[in-house]
Amino acid sequence: MIDALIYGALILLLIATAIGMARTRSLFAVVALGGIYSFLMALALLVLDAVDVSMTEASVGAGISTVLLLGTLYLTRLHETLPIRLSPAPLAMSVITGLALLYGVVHLPPFGDPSTPMHRHVAPRYLEDVVRETGVPNAVTAVLASYRGYDTLGETTVIFTAGIGVLLLLRRRRRQPSDGKDKAGR
Amino acid sequence: MSLIVDTASWLLILAGGFFCIAGAFGILRFPDLYTRMHAAGVLDPFGVSLILAGLMLQAGLTLVTVKLAILILFLGLTSPVACHALGRAARHRRLKPLLAAKEDR
Amino acid sequence: MFAAAVAALVVAIALVLVRGFLGPTVYDRVLAANTIGTLAVGLMAAHGFLNDRPEFLDIALVYALLNVLSTLAILKFFRFGSLGDPEGIEPPPTEPRR
Amino acid sequence: MMHREAIPRVVVKLLIPFLLLYALYVQFHGELGPGGGFQAGVIVATAVILYGLIFGLAEAKRIVPPRLIEVLVPLGVVIYAGVGFAGLLAGGNYLDYFVLDPDPVHGQERGIFWVEVGVLVTVSSTMTAIYYAFSGRGR
Secondary structure, eight states: OHHHHHHHHHHHHHHHHHHHHHHOOBHHHHHHHHHHHHHHHHHHHHHTTOHHHHHHHHHIIIIIHHHHHHHHHHHSOSBOOOOSSOOHHHHHHHHHHHHHHHHHHHTSOOTTOTTSHHHHTTHHHHHHHHHHHHOOSOHHHHIIIIITHHHHHHHHHHHHHHHHHHHHHHHHHHHOTTOHHHHHTO | OHHHHHHHHHHHHHHHHHHHHHHHHHHHHSSSHHHHHHHHHHIIIIIIHHHHHHHHHHHOSSHHHHHHHHHHHHHHHHHHHHHHHHHHHHHHTTOOOOSSOOSOO | OHHHHHHHHHHHHHHHHHHHHHOSSHHHHHHHHHHHHHHHHHHHHHHHHHTTOGGGHHHHHHHHHHHHHHHHHHHHHHHHSSSSOTTOOSOOOOOOOO | OTTTTHHHHHHHHHHHHHHHHHHHHHHHHTTTSSOOHHHHHHHHHHHHHHHHHHHOHHHHHHHSOHHHHHHHHHHHHHHHHHHHHHHHHTTSOTTOOGGGSSSHHHHHHHHHHHHHHHHHHHHHHHHHHHHHHHHTSOO
């Protein structure tokens, strides 16, 4: 009961923060509000008992994301330029996407419903056998690293690829300081 | 004995909650950045740390209490530094305190 | 009792969030973000006690340790105009208005 | 220069050892509580970034050289994939931990440990590399 109240309050605050971010034109302010959004998100995930996800959100959102966004701001400009005229196509596109997502959410099973296939087929086996098979009490870690080891290998490779991509892009630019784009960005 | 501990932790949590809300009102209502930082200075060490101290009394002598103590220590270490850095940055950018200028809010 | 603490913290977060929206300068918003981070630490601890699972303090510890980084990064950015060099010679970026 | 930011310097100096220690705690306690390789990697990267912010990028690069970072980014993936090949060599399937030790449960623990180490290495070095790349650029 009280958890539902806290969760509702946090969701309202999250929506308010998102609207505030959309309405703010100074990108610095958006970075600061993004930090607030991340705090609230970690709290909401904690209330939902998703401890590991909340920990990830906390560790990434509290520091690193702000630093990386500031680094990006340094390379671009600090204000969002308003579009000259209102174009209806992107608006219609986002409205349609939002409605489709809402339609999908309506048909999700209730939160924590034990009769869903997810809770009847794979999850009980993991939860019952995890300590006997792996000796690791935290089922999330065991699923990530052992039962679903291939997926995590893929994720690690994705992070690796992202790092390599950023390094390649930003490095090549630095070696050619007389590049036309670099001057335009000054 | 347990009654005394309970009452003490009640008082600490109530005081902490009061300081939190008072500090939040200060951050919302004070006229400029520097005065708002005063309010944040009330909220950070007093509000949250008092609540954490009250929780410590509830937890008894366990690992949780140690973690809460570490939490209070780090909050006391980092949030004044953040405030200090913020004030320095604002002053560096020539943000004037507007205590006298009443027309602005 | 824990519910009272949680309620107070949620109300405080909501109030500070309003300052984060209004905050005329960017510093007000950063102050609001920093304060909400501190309040989130308290809320995480109190919520853990509310549900009798105080081991979730680990996440609160992450926040208490990492919350200072973003504020220091913003200080660096404003004073020296770059994230890396403490003696950056370039002029800092232009002051953003609201 | 020393006196201009005395307070952040002193506190960050105090804070960084605790950050690294806490990253180790998150890494190895991830089997019992929340956390794991990814979160620990982010915390390690945060320690490096904090150092770079306060003491300067050149100083951070002196302690954690970019060359080392460039080695560590692929090394984590190699560790992870190497655990898989170890499973193959021991006679099981790829990423099969049961064969890593005579006792299957120990094998699982060993496999999860090294996999998490691989994730830690890749995540921390990638985050640091991105920070270096972004802040090392002139405008």
